[in-house]
Amino acid sequence: MGEVKVLGLLSSFPCVRVLWALKLKGVTYELVEEDLLNKSPLLLQMNPVHKKVPVLIHENKPIAESLVILEYIDETWKTSHSLMPEDPYDCATARFWAKFVDEKVVVSVFEAMKSEGEEKEVAIVAAQETLQLLEKQIEGKKFFGGEKIGYLDLVVGWMSLWLAAMEEVGGMKLLDSARFPSLSEWIHKFFKVPVIHECLPPKESVVNYFQSGLKYLRSLEAAKN
Numbered sequence: 001m002g003e004v005k006v007l008g009l010l011s012s013f014p015c016v017r018v019l020w021a022l023k024l025k026g027v028t029y030e031l032v033e034e035d036l037l038n039k040s041p042l043l044l045q046m047n048p049v050h051k052k053v054p055v056l057i058h059e060n061k062p063i064a065e066s067l068v069i070l071e072y073i074d075e076t077w078k079t080s081h082s083l084m085p086e087d088p089y090d091c092a093t094a095r096f097w098a099k100f101v102d103e104k105v106v107v108s109v110f111e112a113m114k115s116e117g118e119e120k121e122v123a124i125v126a127a128q129e130t131l132q133l134l135e136k137q138i139e140g141k142k143f144f145g146g147e148k149i150g151y152l153d154l155v156v157g158w159m160s161l162w163l164a165a166m167e168e169v170g171g172m173k174l175l176d177s178a179r180f181p182s183l184s185e186w187i188h189k190f191f192k193v194p195v196i197h198e199c200l201p202p203k204e205s206v207v208n209y210f211q212s213g214l215k216y217l218r219s220l221e222a223a224k225n
Contacts, residue, residue: 002059004029007043009036010201011209013158014066015054020154021070023195025077067098070151083151094144097137098155105130109163113170114214120172127174131183139182142189153190159183160191165206169214 004022006029008015022029034043034053046055046062056063056072063072074083085091108130112123134156138144144152159175167173177184190196 003057005032005057006030007032007034007040007046007055007057008053009034010199011205012053013162016199016201017066017154017157018054018056018069018073019199020149020157020196021073021083023199024081024083024149025073025079027073027077067095067102067155070154074151081148083145083154085145085150094150094152097134097144097152100130101134101152101155105134106158109166109174112172112174113166113210114217115170120170124172124174128179131175131180135180135183138186141182141186143186149190149193149196156186157190157196160187160196161200161203162206165203165210168207169210 004027006015006018006022008018008031010016010031010033019029019031032040032042034040036053039051043053043055044051046057047053047064050064052064054064054066054069056069058072058076063069070083085094105127108123108127112120112127115123143149144156163175167175175183191200
């Protein structure tokens with residue numbers, strides 16, 4: 001099926017979800033790690049619009065944006081492990097929740113991590129409200145994809161490591177087993193799958209990733225003021 005490269009960064013969960021998908025499909029790939037503060041000419045050439053990772057390069061053709069890449073992988077490599085549901089309604093529902101995760105859950109958790117003082121308490125409540133909606137989606141299920149890991153599991157998969165790192169950096173606790181029993185159980189099951197566990201970076205590198213990101217953002221804010 002041609003050469004496959006991924007321009008990415010192991011500390012970035014959108015990149016790792018792409019690697020998970022390729023491994024579940026049994027696709028051999030080369031990971032080309034990027035320095036986001038010194039972006040390579042290849043990254044700028046392959047993703048000139050957003051200039052960010054991940055980018056999947058298949059037969060010298062680039063595909064950007066992790067959610068788009070996941071669907072491309074599923075449609076290109078037709079194996080026994082399908083990522084998207086067969087039913088059109090279920091597909092549409094999975095896409096809806098994937099968009100909700102990236103645009104609402106991740107954003108609200110990041111806001112809670114970086115906020116301070118009274119704003120932080122408000123942000124924590126807002127983040128937990130989004131998590132509660134996900135909790136209802138996984139109740140009574142093994143995985144979001146049913147009996148096996150699917151598209152939405154890979155999208156929500158950042159909670160297996162990155163959420164804990166964000167909690168540590170932000171000095172907060174968002175997800176506990178008493179309040180979110182179904183999500184907590186899902187994280188445990190997801191984490192135990194060998195393909196998933198093997199792709200996870202060390203937690204320390206993810207913590208450093210978020211700490212560096214916050215430091216950079218605050219330096220920009222300070223420069224504006």
